C-alpha cells in the first residue's frame with residue numbers, strides 16, 4: 148500500500164519505478180547536476196498508459212521547458228529503459244507529498260557542485276516562486292510589439308527575442324546589452340520580462356536598476372537582513388539589472404552583485420544586464436566580473452539612423468492617434484538625431500499641442516512648438532555649407548560665390564546665398580561680406596533686401612528659396 152495515496156500500486160509498478168529511476172540517473176549524468184537540479188528533478192512519474200509514459204511537472208513553465216529542452220532525450224531514454232514505450236507525455240500537476248519527499252531526498256544527495264552553491268541558491272525556486280513587488284516594476288509600454296527594429300538594433304533585438312523564448316540557453320547567458328543613452332536598452336529588457344511573464348505568470352522575473360540593487364543591499368546591511376536580500380534575489384528565475392555602470396567604484400555592492408550573479412548563472416538562471424559600454428570598456432569593474440559579464444552574448448544598440456528614426460516616429464505617431472504629416476516626421480527625424488528618448492519627447496510635445504489647441508500638426512506649426520528643442524539640436528550651419536548648397540542648386544561653380552563677376556547667372560545665386568547666410572547664421576553683415584570675396588556690408592544688405600523683394604513678387608522664386616532653406620535646415 149502506498150502510504151501517501153492509500154492506493155495499492157499496480158503489480159508492475161515496482162518495475163516501472165526502477166526503470167524510471169534509471170532514466171533519471173542517466174539524464175542527470177548527461178546534463179550535469181546543476182542543470183538537472185534546476186529543471187528536471189521536479190519531474191515525477193505518473194504512470195505508463197499504453198505506449199506513453201506520463202510525467203508530471205508542477206508548473207506550465209517547467210513542463211514547457213522540459214519539453215523544449217529535454218523532450219527528445221527523455222523519450223529516447225524512456226524507450227531504452229521501458230520496452231514498449233514510444234511516447235513521453237508531460238503534464239502539469241503538482242507533486243504529491245511522496246513525490247516531494249523523493250525530490251527532497253534527491254536534493255540531499257545532490258553532488259558536491261550543487262551543494263557548493265551559495266546557500267540561498269539551493270532554495271527550490273521553481274515550484275514556489277518568490278514574488279516581491281520591488282523586484283518587478285515594469286513599464287507596460289515597453290513590449291516587443293512597440294519596439295521598432297532597424298539596422299542599428301536588429302542584433303540586440305534578435306538576442307532579446309531569443310532569450311525571451313528560451314531563457315538560460317547556453318551561449319545566451321548572460322545577455323549583455325549596451326549602448327548610448329535613450330537607445331532602447333531598458334525597453335528591450337522590459338519586453339523580455341513581459342514576454343516571459345506572459346508565457347508563464349508563475350515565473351519570477353526580477354528587473355531593477357543597478358542603483359536600486361545598491362540601495363536595497365545597503366538597506367539590508369543596515370537592518371542586518373542580508374540573508375533575506377540574498378534569498379529574494381537568488382530565488383528568481385530571471386534577473387535583469389539595468390545601467391550596470393552605476394556599480395563602478397561601489398566595491399561592496401559590486402562584490403555582492405558578483406556573488407548573486409555567480410549563484411544564479413551556476414544555478415542555470417537567466418541574467419540580463421544593460422550598461423552604457425561593453426564589458427571590456429567598463430573601467431572600474433573588477434576583472435573577474437568583467438570576464439563573467441562577457442561570458443554569454445554581448446549585443447550593442449548602435450546610434451539610430453535616419454531610417455530607424457523615421458520608422459519609430461511613424462509607429463509612435465500612429466499610437467498617438469494624431470495625424471502627423473510625413474513631412475513633419477521627416478523634419479523631426481532629420482533634426483533630432485541624438486536618441487530615441489529625445490525624438491519621442493519632441494513628438495509627444497507636438498501631439499500634446501495639437502490635442503490641446505485642436506489644431507492640425509503642420510510643417511509650419513512644428514518649428515514654433517519645438518523652437519527650443521530644435522535650436523538645441525540645430526547643427527551649426529556654416530557660410531561654407533550655404534554657399535556649397537546654393538552653388539549646387541543653381542549649377543554654378545563654388546568659386547563664383549567669391550568672384551567679382553556680375554552677370555545675372557552668378558550674381559543672383561550669390562545674393563540668395565548672402566540672404567540665406569543672414570537668415571540662417573548669426574554672422575554679422577560685414578562678416579558675411581568678407582566671406583563673399585571681401586564685399587562690403589552694404590552689398591550684403593542690398594542682397595538681403597533684393598531677395599526679400601523678389602520673393603514677395605515672384606511666388607515661384609519664393610518657393611525655390613524656401614526649398615533651399617528647408618534643405619539647409621534639415
Ligand SMILES: Nc1ncnc2c1ncn2[C@@H]1O[C@H](COP(=O)(O)OP(=O)(O)OP(=O)(O)O)[C@@H](O)[C@H]1O
Nearest residue numbers: 293294295327328329330331332333334459487488
Ligand atoms: N527601437 C525602438 N522602438 C520604439 N521605441 C524605442 C526604441 N528605442 C528606444 N525607444 C524608446 O525610447 C525611450 C528611451 O529608451 P530606453 O529607456 O529603453 O533607453 P536606454 O537605452 O535604456 O537609455 P538609458 O541608458 O538612459 O537608460 C523609451 O521611451 C523607449 O520606448
